[in-house]
Amino acid sequence: MSNLLSRYGLWLGFAVVLLAAPLMFTSNLSQTMLSQMGIAIIACLSYNLLLGQGGMLSFGHAVYSGMGSYFAIHALNAMGQGSLHLPVVLLPLVGGLAGMGFAILLGYVTTKKSGTTFSMITLGMAELVFAMSLMFSEFFGGEAGVSANRVVGEAFMGITFGPQRQVYYLIAFYTFVSVALLYALTQTPLGRILNAVRDNPERVEFVGYNTQQVRYRAFIIAGFFAGIAGGLGAINFEIVTAEVVGPARSGSYLLFTFLGGATFFFGPILGGILMVLAFVLLSEITKAWLLYLGLVFLFMVVYAPGGLAGLIMMNLRIAQTGALKRLLPSYAGLGVAMALMLAGAGALVEMIYHLQLDGGNGSQLPFAGWVLHTDSATTWGVSVALLAIGLLVFETVRRRFALIWSDIQTEIAAAQQAKEAS
Amino acid sequence: MSAYSLELQGLTKQFGKTEIIRGVDLEVTAGERVAIIGPNGAGKSTLFNLISGRFAPTSGSISLKGQRIDGLKPFEINRLGLSRSFQITNIFPKLSVFENLRCAVLWSLGHRYSFWSFLGNLKDANELAENWMQRIRLSAKRDTLAMNLTYAEQRALEIGITMAGGAEVVLLDEPTAGMNNSETERFIGLIKEVTQGKTLLAVEHDMGVVFGLADKIAVLVYGEIIAFDTPDKVRANALVQEAYLGSLQEDH
Numbered sequence: 001m002s003n004l005l006s007r008y009g010l011w012l013g014f015a016v017v018l019l020a021a022p023l024m025f026t027s028n029l030s031q032t033m034l035s036q037m038g039i040a041i042i043a044c045l046s047y048n049l050l051l052g053q054g055g056m057l058s059f060g061h062a063v064y065s066g067m068g069s070y071f072a073i074h075a076l077n078a079m080g081q082g083s084l085h086l087p088v089v090l091l092p093l094v095g096g097l098a099g100m101g102f103a104i105l106l107g108y109v110t111t112k113k114s115g116t117t118f119s120m121i122t123l124g125m126a127e128l129v130f131a132m133s134l135m136f137s138e139f140f141g142g143e144a145g146v147s148a149n150r151v152v153g154e155a156f157m158g159i160t161f162g163p164q165r166q167v168y169y170l171i172a173f174y175t176f177v178s179v180a181l182l183y184a185l186t187q188t189p190l191g192r193i194l195n196a197v198r199d200n201p202e203r204v205e206f207v208g209y210n211t212q213q214v215r216y217r218a219f220i221i222a223g224f225f226a227g228i229a230g231g232l233g234a235i236n237f238e239i240v241t242a243e244v245v246g247p248a249r250s251g252s253y254l255l256f257t258f259l260g261g262a263t264f265f266f267g268p269i270l271g272g273i274l275m276v277l278a279f280v281l282l283s284e285i286t287k288a289w290l291l292y293l294g295l296v297f298l299f300m301v302v303y304a305p306g307g308l309a310g311l312i313m314m315n316l317r318i319a320q321t322g323a324l325k326r327l328l329p330s331y332a333g334l335g336v337a338m339a340l341m342l343a344g345a346g347a348l349v350e351m352i353y354h355l356q357l358d359g360g361n362g363s364q365l366p367f368a369g370w371v372l373h374t375d376s377a378t379t380w381g382v383s384v385a386l387l388a389i390g391l392l393v394f395e396t397v398r399r400r401f402a403l404i405w406s407d408i409q410t411e412i413a414a415a416q417q418a419k420e421a422s
Numbered sequence: 423m424s425a426y427s428l429e430l431q432g433l434t435k436q437f438g439k440t441e442i443i444r445g446v447d448l449e450v451t452a453g454e455r456v457a458i459i460g461p462n463g464a465g466k467s468t469l470f471n472l473i474s475g476r477f478a479p480t481s482g483s484i485s486l487k488g489q490r491i492d493g494l495k496p497f498e499i500n501r502l503g504l505s506r507s508f509q510i511t512n513i514f515p516k517l518s519v520f521e522n523l524r525c526a527v528l529w530s531l532g533h534r535y536s537f538w539s540f541l542g543n544l545k546d547a548n549e550l551a552e553n554w555m556q557r558i559r560l561s562a563k564r565d566t567l568a569m570n571l572t573y574a575e576q577r578a579l580e581i582g583i584t585m586a587g588g589a590e591v592v593l594l595d596e597p598t599a600g601m602n603n604s605e606t607e608r609f610i611g612l613i614k615e616v617t618q619g620k621t622l623l624a625v626e627h628d629m630g631v632v633f634g635l636a637d638k639i640a641v642l643v644y645g646e647i648i649a650f651d652t653p654d655k656v657r658a659n660a661l662v663q664e665a666y667l668g669s670l671q672e673d674h
Contacts (some may be wrong), residue, residue: 190537190545192517194524199514205496206474206506207587208529217535239467420562 011180018172022165031164033144033276039232040272044260045182046225047253048271052262053186054218055198056111057119058125061253064244067102067129067418068093068095068230070139073240076148087162088150092174092231099227100220107161107219112212112303114201126250133242148234171232183265185221194218200342252279255297261309270308287357288349295345303398322416323408330404333397337390344387347372351380427452427591427621428473428484428504433482433492434645435465435472442468442643452590455622457636459629465645466625467509470593473623474506475499486591501529505589509596509625511576513583517570519560522568522579523551526586550586557616558582574605578612585616585673592617594624598631610635641665 022032043065050056072095078084079091086094110121133140140146151162161167164354185191193214196204201211243249252275260271282289304311318324321374347367351374354365363375373379428450435443442465450456458466471477473484475496484492486542491499495529514522524541541547555561558578561572568579581597597613598606611630613624626632632639632653639656641649649659656662 175475184540187540187542188537189533189539189541189547190535192521192541193525193528193535195517195521196514199516200512203508203512203514203583204525206500206512207526207583208497208500210495210497213535217537221537 014179015176018176021172022168028164031168033077033280035168035171035236036276036280037273038171039229039236040256040275041175041269042178042225042232042272043229043253044257044268044272044275045179046222046229047257048262048265048268049182049185049194049218049222049225051254051257052264052267053191053198054101054194054215056215056219056248056255058110058116058122059119059247059254060122060124060129060250061222062247062249063106063126063129063245064099064103064226065095065230065233065253066240066249068099068227069234069240069244070146070230071095071098071227072231072234073146073148073238074139074151076150076234079152080149086152087156088152088235089108089156089170091235092170092228095231095234096224096228099230100224103220103223103226107216107223111215111219114197114211114215118215126245126247129245130242130247133245140242141240143241145239145240150235150238165244167236171236174228174232177298178228179269182225186265190214191216228275230271255293259297259300259307261307261311264309264313267307267309274308286350286353288353291349292346317412318408321408321412323411326404326408327401330397334394334401337394337397340386340390341394342390344385345366347379347383348387352382360387425452426450426622427454427487427488428612429483429485429488431483431485433469433472433484434480435468435477442645443472443479446642446645446647448640448647448650450591450621452621453619455617455635455637456624456640457632457638458623458625458640458642459627459632460642464642467595468536469642470506470595471627474504474593493564495543497529497670500589503589504591504593505584505587505593506593507580507584507597509599511573511580512546513568513576513579514563516567518565518567519579520555520564520572521584523554523586524548526583527551527588530587530589534651554582554586574601574609577601577609581613582614585620589620591621592623594622596625596627598626598628606631621650 006334018038022031025031025034043061046065047058047061050061072091075084075086075091075094076088079086079088088134106125110118110125113121143200150167151160159166161170193204193209197209197211197214204211204214230244233244256269256271256275256278257268259274260269261267278293282292286292300307306314315324315327318327350365351372353373354361355374362374365372365374372383426449428448430446430448433443433446434441436593446469458469460466468477472479472492475491475494475498479492483490483491486499486502486504489502491504494502497669505648509577514525517525524547527547528534528544531544531546531550533544533547538584552561555564558581560571560575563575566577571579577597577600581594584592584594594613594617598609601609606628614635624635626635638651639649639653640647641656641659641662643665648665649656649662
């Protein structure tokens with residue numbers, strides 16, 4: 001029993017979180033966000049099958065989720081007109097099959113190459129499909145997109161998928177199953193050889209595997225799950241516009257998968273959650289949210305290439321040895337420095353945006369409980385000073401932190417060697 | 423059906439206008455251990471790259487157990503029973519020792535691109551990988567990432583990955599490159615042990631190793647094999663002394 005619990009405890013916890021989330025967050029906004037998070041988690045995980053597991057940097061993953069969305073919404077309309085008989089529960093699979101179909105078609109060309117060439121071809125494919133979305137407006141719906149009504153057919157045991165909460169549970173079910181299947185994939189021969197192809201494709205060829213076939217198969221599976229995410233999106237929003245296949249969507253998959261952490265399986269789950277938080281909440285707080293997102297991305301690439309998951313795992317490893325408390329003062333220092341930088345840079349950015357976009361509304365704007373005056377030199381001066389001090393403190397603390405960090409890593413390595421030798 | 427494990431006929435390779443391999447003929451019988459020696463730039467590594475499918479030959483033929491393999495891809499050649507190691511360590515750095523070896527046995531055991539079976543349940547693959555881990559003396563480092571091994575351990579893993587798939591014909595490209603004397607000695611013992619019964623071709627610089635390991639020696643100079651015989655006869659060969667051992671003395 002305890003063995004079973006330790007093996008499946010995490011999955012049980014995950015299921016409980018998925019089930020309980022809408023009971024804890026009951027507002028309309030949070031239910032919408034929770035639904036979107038489920039979708040984003042599947043999309044980011046499917047993307048990471050390429051990026052983190054297979055070393056394939058795709059710039060066009062939205063093609064597969066997006067085509068999943070379009071096929072699902074057309075199927076939904078056909079169901080509404082009575083020309084197609086399919087329960088809504090199975091609609092995401094229509095999206096999955098569409099994503100898979102396009103991955104079979106386009107991936108055959110894409111996965112012939114690896115590395116930079118692979119990335120270039122995915123970019124080309126993405127542009128191609130996006131351009132097609134403007135050419136074939138019957139299918140893509142032009143600027144208005146394609147809309148549908150998800151309440152079709154007979155209610156099954158009172159479930160109509162009208163209320164957001166019912167849609168959420170449909171999404172949660174698909175999220176759980178997709179996460180489980182994608183995790184299972186990492187424990188299969190294909191999953192492991194995919195890692196080997198990422199690490200050293202040449203050597204894989206000399207142990208009998210055709211790397212092209214390995215990449216192609218992974219690409220098709222990634223396309224399937226992306227399509228599932230797309231199909232769920234179609235049900236959730238009841239409208240699909242061309243931006244779902246657009247380059248910005250592909251870019252956000254890449255960005256948030258990386259932020260969440262591509263080197264750990266659960267990283268993209270965090271990434272998916274972050275994506276929705278940023279798109280829904282951050283964009284409410286400030287007009288300049290994309291700029292902040294870009295800055296965070298930059299910081300992560302430079303200082304924490306393992307993403308959020310990498311940071312968590314490294315600190316857990318240190319916490320296990322009990323050395324984490326030596327880092328706490330530095331973390332506090334980094335926190336203060338970042339708060340200062342955020343205050344300074346945030347004030348500057350907001351003031352510039354205010355001047356550029358609604359300068360007509362006067363020179364005052366609220367900022368985190370204060371009022372900024374765009375016509376006051378003091379405000380500008382203080383903001384610049386805050387940013388400068390923040391940067392200075394950050395760099396000082398960061399160097400100290402790096403020293404302690406490498407000390408601890410050396411100690412851990414030494415302890416491990418001593419253990420192996422004994 | 424040819425009696426030879428590996429047979430090269432009139433093999434040539436040009437890079438642009440430069441001819442690196444200039445008509446190589448070589449016949450290796452099953453179970454034979456052949457050392458390939460020759461001065462730097464003679465084309466030893468290129469010859470291995472041609473046989474293992476890394477490059478396609480310009481002309482000539484390569485037969486493995488009677489079957490033409492020239493022009494095939496590396497994975498196709500590997501599936502037919504030929505495996506190779508690399509002069510510059512070529513392993514899976516971010517996978518553990520065990521995972522490295524397991525990857526090396528998966529295809530040969532028929533698990534192909536399976537995504538419907540769990541690695542943990544593949545008894546044959548796990549046992550074979552464990553077994554090879556013991557044979558190359560790396561059991562204590564089972565879960566260590568390959569990138570964190572010492573150089574000598576990485577070289578042993580390189581041999582393990584090469585041999586674990588069970589290929590009958592094995593090419594080892596300078597297996598002892600970069601090792602010191604005591605390591606080399608131990609390592610040659612290991613190679614002899616794990617290549618028992620295999621057809622072996624090895625590029626090697628260390629003459630002690632060559633004379634200790636090989637049944638036959640092939641001397642490659644400027645893209646041609648000028649002698650292919652038993653160690654004693656090669657040593658006595660005037661051509662070899664002039665062309666190779668002479669130049670070796672100049673080198674040192």
